[in-house]
Amino acid sequence: GRPYWFPDYLADLDALLARYSSDEPARLVGASMGGNVACLYAGTRPQRVARVVTLEGLGLAPTDPAEAPQRLRSWLEQLAEGAGVRHYPDFDTLAARLRRDNPRLDAARADFLARHLGRHRDGGGVELCADPCHKLVNPILYRLEEVKACWRNVAAPVLWVTGRDSPLVRRFIAHDDDYRSRLDCFRDVREIVVEEAGHNLHYEQPERVARLLEDFIAATDHDDVSGLAEAQAAAQELGVRLVRGVEISVTWQDSTVHVVGLDIDPDEPVLQAGLASIRAGRAGRAQRMAQALAGAGIRGALEGAQRFAANPDLLSRTHFARFLVEQGIARDVRSVFDHYLKRGKPGYVAHRWATLEQALDWIHGAGGIAVVAHPGRYRLGSAALDELFSRFCDLRGEAVEVMSGSHTVQQSRAFARVARRFGLLASRASDFHAPQESPVDLGRTLPLPDDLPPVWQRLM
Structure with missing residues (x-):
């Protein structure tokens, strides 16, 4: 076959998405070269991509124009010689070769990879399933x-994952400033470094990588379940279990509270209708927030916030905050909330969400378990919190998020006492949004106290 050039991969991906995801933006996951392809495509067709995960797709080292004569000469010589792939006597030999290249692979994983990456040759033995033209x-x-220009055009959130011991960072990236300049091209990027992993981190730490993907790609979102079908397909491919969920916005005593529904039926009609009514209200609030910010001299906030949202119909205050940070109006998201988006500030818009009764009716009607999410974030006094949990229990609410990435140690202890007092199951969550916005990394929340029954016992 003919040699490849990189735009071929973009064309292949474009054709695949036209065939399998023509109606909605796709979530792209790529490792190494696949990660580079995913990021380039997301910058080339930003409207077609909802989220991007790049595993060790860091970009290559820049080339010097003076390299061109030798590079072209080598290419011509290889064309004349023809390309081939290495072959091995059997799968065991291929597995041993994989372990020599990557000592972190245990024998079982190396054997699994050998039998999925290799194939029998017509003349005997085995070879890698690869086009030699690569x-x-x-x-x-x-x-x-040019690559950075494409990255700067990516509108979707990006999860950038590297292995702590990866040789590619040293091989392709000259220094820390070079690394940071690549990350800074993306408008909304979350960087995760996986410990005890190299370039093939998805082979070496598959459970850790699977958790990162599961948390980032879809799972639970505010007032919406549209990502769950795609999340389920990804979970099946990765061999992980997906617990279908939703986070519902609730108004309680003029404050906003979030109630999570776990193990729901996302197709239940009453739940669908209720969430649709909240989303319609969310869209109206976004319009009013943009108008309020325009009155404070900040124009274009609605369009700017939409660039940071995978679904432009589900705009939150965080999306507006990220736009203001991008514009240099504030140094970080927390500062935006403090100066523009909290009650009494110029961009604050009062809004009423679902009632607590409605939220629990929808969750229970869909067969789910109701959880009060990150209660330490709510500006409720002790009396109001007591009333909230009393009413929550009256409505057969089941659990409270005790350990949260947004809780202090003191708050976690306090809500452990709440769980004991009201007989609630306990949950834990990182409440992760982005590295610069979240104090706890994905999956790094502290464990629950031993005496509290965890909510996931109900999900087994």
């Missing part, structure tokens, strides 16, 4: 600034 030198120089 081994040819690319005659086109890698222009890092």
